[in-house]
Amino acid sequence: MKFHQHVGVIEAENEQALVEALTIARVQARVLAKLAPNVAVLEREDAALVIDALQKLGLHPKVMQ
């Protein structure tokens, strides 16, 4: 068990949705780890980019904060 503090985490409905979100925000190459097919860990700034990119397209993910 490892504790990672201050990272960005995305959990999508499925792998395809996750890949789409990462691609839209152009952060696919900066993913720190994929812990499951539909779960990605990113730096916080990159997670914020994903939120911004999705919101610009009118898609509103559930932002846990």
Place this chain on the structure above:
Amino acid sequence: MTRAAIDPRKGYRAGELDFFSLVETVIAKAPRVLKNGLPNLAFFRAANAALAQPDNEDEGHGYTQVEFWLALARELDVLRIVQDRLETGPGAAQFFGLPFVQRRERMREAFLDCRAMNDFALVPELELPGLKKLGTVDSLSDVPGPEARSAARRTVLQTALGCLEETPLRKLVQLLQTQSPGFAMDHSEDTSWRKVHYRGIRERGGREDVERQGGWDRVEGAYIRWLVALPFHRLGWLDHNPATQTFEPLDGDEGEPSFEIIVQPNFEVLALGDRLDAGQLWRVASFTRPQAEGRVRKYMLEKKPFTDALGSGQSAAALVALLAELSRKPLPQNVRFSLDDWGASSERMKIWPDALLVEAEGVEDLASLLPEVAREKLGLTKVSGGHFVAIAPDAADLRQNLPPRRTALDYSRRLAPVIVPQQGLRLHAPAEVLHLRARQLLELIASRQSADYWLLDAKLVTAASRSMDPEELRRRVEEALTRPLEPAHALALRGWSGEFAPAYAGTAEVFLCHNDAQAELMETLPEFAAWVDRKLGRGCWLLRQGGAAHLRKLLQGYGIKLRDHTRRT
């Protein structure tokens, strides 16, 4: 029935709605905060316009009410500055979640103890020019400090509450002047030549400080009148009548809230009623976009604030139920359908922009390994793959709830280098010390040899450099390694990533001079320049193909013979 219960424009509930209007304006505008720590003028105008009885800008007093409520909101942590913007703080949900009587007590205590609010700066009749110079050493001011201001508020309040009937304000001022003339400022040395003026306090528009002789009513009196007219009246201690300049205490019974909301098919929510409750309105405002303009309280149902509310821990069903509960009529079908759809669609993608991630390694079952108390306190929820995630807690909370002998890797900082370069291109990276950044790097640039050993891979590095700047890649490698790579391997890595263009080794035609003087003369020959590809150094040029033969022939024409070797002469 009490006075406050009869007239909903009086008492704390009415004042709190002004406070709430300010909060709504902040939610709607998210104003930028200037260097002086205050929002811009446009915000003040908008917030003032949303008040029940706005200040008149033309009177030149500024926006006293907005400043007053703003100071209290900051004191209660209902509003706070986040990255140069004024936003609602964590105290907002806490404050508006309290029952009415407790909210009132908290607000009143916040006012009485508020250190940041300089009451004298808010009194319309007074000016404090000294405020601008308080940073300098030689500036002297009689304006009371935070402790004295707090004590002064309590003294005036006690005296005012002691008046049981309708009392002229003039009488309260006289009473305080007789009973406790020094309640705000020391007057024991008023006869001394050193204490002629109220230093740093002027009447508005005045050119000199107010004289102490005969100035009590103009300074302390004005302060008392302001206290009664704004804080004591709006916080529901007293009822102030500006027409007759009288006041009388209120008994605190403000009656039950009575209002309803109307949800319209165009997603507008209107709050109507003569006794609106700020606690309930906050719940509506927390998942809608308040329209701060105008007196009618209007909220727009939109997807973003709705999903944001879900992200902060509320459930879609509870929010729909709240609207249905406050609305006398059933919700329009299209609205209910959209809210359900927004709730369902937001569940398809969850993002924790600043998270604590508890990663399960191998076949670990975190549900059984993590104590339930710690899971609850940290707010951890399970995600796919058996891992747990929570909104990043404070460092102290995290320390308290971590299992024994565990530490958290903090990604807001640079992490320790954990990859050890071995002989050749081998890298030693023990799984138990690897953090996510190191793992990402290894996946990018190396192939796995065994559990803890990796091998730098030229193809992977080249591929990685297509999606990342080569210098950024090198920086990451240098940060992750416990010691620098051997020079040959560093050279190789920078070559694979494309940071270094391929070098050349082979035959070439060059022109070498004996010394600088010879080189200078050669450069003056136009025929020579025509054959030069580029200068390599002092007296050394790379020639274009065929240049050597051509120049040899040219110089022979001048009787100059060139040597056939590159050895030093």
